Amino acid sequence: xxxxxxxxxxxxxxxxxxxxxxxxxxxxxxxxxxxxxxxxxxxxxxxxxxxxxxxxxxxxxxxxxxxxxxxxxxxxxxxxxxxxxxxxxxxxxxxxxxxxxxxxxxxxxxxxxxxxxxxxxxxxxxxxxxxxxxxxxxxxxxxxxxxxxxxxxxxxxxxxxxxxxxxxxxxxxxxxxxxxxxxxxxxxxxxxxxxxxxxxxxxx
Ligand code: SF4
Ligand code: SF4
Numbered sequence: 001x002x003x004x005x006x007x008x009x010x011x012x013x014x015x016x017x018x019x020x021x022x023x024x025x026x027x028x029x030x031x032x033x034x035x036x037x038x039x040x041x042x043x044x045x046x047x048x049x050x051x052x053x054x055x056x057x058x059x060x061x062x063x064x065x066x067x068x069x070x071x072x073x074x075x076x077x078x079x080x081x082x083x084x085x086x087x088x089x090x091x092x093x094x095x096x097x098x099x100x101x102x103x104x105x106x107x108x109x110x111x112x113x114x115x116x117x118x119x120x121x122x123x124x125x126x127x128x129x130x131x132x133x134x135x136x137x138x139x140x141x142x143x144x145x146x147x148x149x150x151x152x153x154x155x156x157x158x159x160x161x162x163x164x165x166x167x168x169x170x171x172x173x174x175x176x177x178x179x180x181x182x183x184x185x186x187x188x189x190x191x192x193x194x195x196x197x198x199x200x201x202x203x204x
Contacts, residue, residue: 067134069151073145078118081094082139091128092126
């Protein structure tokens, strides 16, 4: 019988303790008028009186060095494909086209001075699949692939979650591919002619 009453007492004390904490926050929140202080650098240290934020007018601040949506500064991308190969969930898709010799100057260099040898007509990141692990960023040799602090990017259409960073339009890419094919055909022809000439000379 005594255990029965001690259980009731313990329950009452537990409920009273929980309610006192709830009521303390409730009354502190009443005294806190206006914004929840999201511009305050000590935001995360505020424990009293925090209540529901008026999202999207208010939002929890993003911590420094946070890893959210990816961004590729395509001007610095050399099309090496390391990020694509490293991604564990294959959410990066890249297509490259070799830059022909006479286009090297047009294609240009990275901000670090490295000559770019590939056009990158397709550089797509499916951020709906990305788990922001950061592996792609860590392997990028030119540091053009970075995480941004953008964490809120919901979309109605799934397709809008695929971000395109490519540096050529479809027509431009086709023209570049034709140029490479022409040069390869020309080189093969010259090689064939040289081989035929060598065979002719050796037969004399
Ligand atoms: S952050 Fe991780 S999951 Fe996202 S694209 Fe990079 S490697 Fe893939
Ligand atoms: S690793 Fe960096 S440089 Fe290489 S393709 Fe990816 S983003 Fe471009």
